[in-house]
Amino acid sequence: MTDTLARDIAAMIGSRICHDLISPVGAISNGVELLAMSGAAAGPEISLISESVENANARVRFFRIAFGMASPGQMTSRREMAGVFKGIATPRLTYRWEVPEDMPREEVKLACLMTMCVETALPRGGEIRIGRTGGQWSVCAQAERLAPAPDLWARLDALSPAEGLRPSEVQFLLAPMQAAALGRRIGHATGEGQLTLTA
Template identity: 70%
Template structure:
């Protein structure tokens, strides 16, 4: 089996899982909304459930872009990304999507995978700023505490095997594969309080 076949199968599995989860999560969200409309006293419990459902819905949509299929010419809207990242943002970790235009899905897929890599270096949270200028992605994280793992970051320069990786670190295989597909290479820059991935 070739590398391209393996990548396509992985993307198909990602798309299938996310597709099957979108509907039930959406149904729960609708149910919570109806409960809120029919009850005078929603209480903190219902608010907690609603927040959790909104986060789960956004995360499934994010994973669908990051791990799913990206057909040639398929676009992802700016408003869709802003909506997803706003829903994922918390007091601890905030995402800022800067691109003003809709983008090719293959491009946004790379950005999402790079974001997931950056997240692993923010144990106490921070701000992740996503920019695209003249076709180049820049994912910049700022935080009081940054802990990039040298072993993981070393994988971003070129596609590598999964040896030694945990399932939660699969983005460190997929990001360089997606960059290679787009004829890019991921570069890393670190400074006091900031970390930047470009591709």
């Protein structure tokens, strides 16, 4: 099986799973909203459910971009991405989408996979900024504590086999594949309280 075929199959599976999940998650969200409007339920319990559903909805949308199909010419809006990153943020981990224009979906897919790689280096949270300058992505993390795993970071330089990876680390396999599909390679640099991936 070629790398291209493997990547396409993985993307099709990702799209299918996210497509099937987005409707029931949306239905739960609508149900919570109706309960709140009717006054039938109120309080911290409903607020917790509402916040959890919003986060789940944003996370599914994020996964759909990161792991799903990206057709040639398909665009993703700046507004959509800003909303997705706002939705998946937590009190410990925040995101800033600093790309002012709409972008091709296949480019945004790479940025999302790179962001997932960076997330693994932030065990206590922090801030992740996603920007693009001169046709190059920059995903920069700032935190009091950074803990990039050397064996995982080494995988970003080139395509590698899946052996030794856990399911939670699949982005380290897919990000270099997506970068290669776009004719680029992922670089990384670390500094005092900062870590950056570029491609």
